[in-house]
Amino acid sequence: MTTEESTISPLQARLDARGVSRRTFLKFCVAIAVMAGLGKAAAPDVAQALEKSTSGKLLPVVWLELASCSGCTESTAQVTTPDIASVVLELISLNYSETLSAAAGVSLDKARTDTIAAGGYVAVIEGAVVRGWDGNGLRIGGMKGTDLVKETCEKADAVIAVGSCAVDGGWQAGYPNPADCCGVTEFLKAEGISVPIINIPTCPVNPDWLVAVLVDYIMLGKLPELDDKNMPSLIFGESIHDNCPRRGHFENGEFVYQFGSVEEEKGYCLYAVGCKGPQTYAKCPITRWNESISWCVEAGSPCIGCANADPTRTTRNWVDTMTPFLKRQRNMRIGDLYFQAAPVAATVTGIVAAALVCHGFGMKAAGRTKGGADFEPIRTYDAKKLKQAGKEAPTTPINEGNVEKFTKGGDE
């Protein structure tokens, strides 16, 4: 069984129709080439690959939306502002998407099963896998969400987990995680399904990163270089802090301590209001969002660390590890009790200090503060041993005043 191949008019004609100049298109190709780790010199190759893929079969994609807010779909589609990325995204054949497909019901489901049967497709997963209630927490088209993921990912050439929820459960898996959500990696591992996975966290996913990964895949026919968390190294290899436009203010020690202050107006560093940039590895400051117009920190919000993910550990989802967003340090939790380390540690230390002061008064009262108590003439243990042997142990404590009575008379 084969699907009908989607075809498309020549790329240049489509770009012209949208008023995109060749120059703008090539600039976009440079950005994609750099993001895909190919270097600026590869821009013509990228352009060529994009043009070439306008003829013949498009890369079939099945986009599953699981437990999510549809934010990643929104971010990627950017329906109100079609940009070059969306043009290029038409280079893929989005055969199935709950949110975007025009078809509905049985015919949509058939598009999915047909694509799977034909093979050679990429599965894009948005949202967390809901394992709770035996997988019934999320049902689509009468199917358990878990079965849907299994069926779709098993035969895929590659799986792209877009957004933090799909990567490690994201905020869907935040404590206490009643729906038992997890990321695609953890789920497929538990199911014994072995398929190449690319994780692209952040909330929502940055469309340019998804495009970069897809172009890389279309062009080279292989996955981009991934780190130990299967995240593209070139996108998640540098911290937000290191590329931050406010970094200069950080080094100068110019901080926003309160929103609405003069410091905020001056665009100072947001470190003191809980920015998680130093702990977050992503190229947000370079790529930016919304047609590269801006991104969180540039728009005045501290980074909340949404690119932090650990695909194999649901409990390390970015919400649990990064909250409270406006404090410097994450909350700690024992059971249902949340607390900050600072006041607890300071209290314990304060109690120790108070105990030492009390002990000091005790030492003073015991007359030990001027040189300590008199020495035991013999260790208690040794005295016991002597007594057991029927011998007499010395009992008079030794001090400077009487020492010569008990020794050979100052033989030092």
Add this chain to the structure above:
Amino acid sequence: MAHLAHYRESHPLPFVITHWINLVGFILLIFTGFYIHYPFFPNFMSQARGVHIFFGFVIVINCIFRVVAAFFIKSAPAEGTRTVETDIHSWLPQKGNRHQLGAWIKYYLFIKKTHPLGAKFGVPQKISYGLIPFLILFMGYTGLCLWAPAQQVGFFSAGITLLGGLAGVRVWHYVFMWVFIIFIFIHVYLANIEGLSPTFMMFLWKEHPGLTYDPETGTITGYDDLGGSAPKTEAAPVAK
């Protein structure tokens, strides 16, 4: 009241220096660490980070030197004696420490009236000193995990994953700094509560008269007034 004579042999000059480095380093590291945790006044961040990172390396190198030197430098195995042996012996449990843990705890809880005989350090003291190098190395390791240039080196990135990501490493580094602070409080308190002579010895290398002690037999052997050059402890008339 009674205390043992403090001789330079108990704290050879290299260890007086490493102790000085520790003191200065800890104070600067704790202060700048608090600042980096939350910049409680403006315009000091790059200085704070520079000092913190520099002294972080200093403290770790100092710690490694101190541990290695313990195998080469000789020191007195107890106060009140000028005999010396390799320093590591008095860092590890000694013969003189045997059966004395209970005695020390009872002494500090005022249950035992007389000062326990010891080796160079009492038992609780020895346990805490034994753990401090590990604590310093742990702080150095987590510190480097939080230092951008080291973060992507395998040895550190593995630790970052192990300790719960960078947010987790920050908590470990922070909480163990408080463990350090608690140690310093107890250390300073116990070192000085029975008189300041240990501090004069440790920092100024100044000897102090007192009882002499034979580490071989584990007994008090007499009194050394340091040739009469230093005054005897008050209220300590020598009774013949």
